[in-house]
Amino acid sequence: MFHWQATIMGPADSPFTGGVFLVTIHFPPDYPFKPPKVSFKTKVYHPNINSNGSICLDILKEQWSPALTISKVLLSICSLLTDPNPDDPLVPEIAHMYKTDRAKYEMTARSWTQKYAMG
Template sequence: MSVKARATQRIQKELKDMKSKHSLYSIGIETKGTEETNVFKWKTTIYGPQGTPYVGGIFQIRIEFPNDYPFKPPKFTFETRIYHPNINSNGSICLDILKDKWTPSLTVEKALLSISALLAAPNPDDPLVPEIGEQFKNDRFKFDQTARKWTEQYAYN
């Protein structure tokens, strides 16, 4: 069996497992028209965690799997704009398990839970956007106010 075929099997299993349970997010394969086109490209939605300026927000994330998944991490990209020190304007996410701390035992579900935890507890000491990280540390009220405003502007449906 080829590496890509094994990756396809793993991805399909994770998709089935995630669709079979109620969770904090919704997930699906990217489609064209009514056809599912590519199991290696997913669209997912996560919800802003309670007790954060993101509460009430619905955030779209695109997931792209490499052909050698799960040995390399999938790429997660926020499609919904968000004001966060660890997520930049291109939607890139600074989270160690999505980069050098990825292991084949991790799953998309665990990564989404980690992203949700990152929304609840940003890491301003390792920011992707240094000025937002500084604001988070030095003026939390202004950070929360701006993050809430962006959530209302970009993440409410």
């Protein structure tokens, strides 16, 4: 099984801007027919990423295709940082805050980014 590390820069148009987020990528033996397991090592405040770093993203599960490259996967994770999917959350409390108090969500996400992702 292959094991990679990657870095995702917090997207400029998000509360994660300026942050440097480490992710690990585990390739299963039957890759590319099965999706890689990608998880955040850096703590991130997000409705689709839990405290273990697990990511809820369709292309890492049922929407996986062997045609997807790791570059496309990382781009999709970047897009998820900018545009969370609160209707398919891993962390319901954060999803609720995102839907009902966007300013508080963005403030909290920004403070976590400063605390954990800005060395």
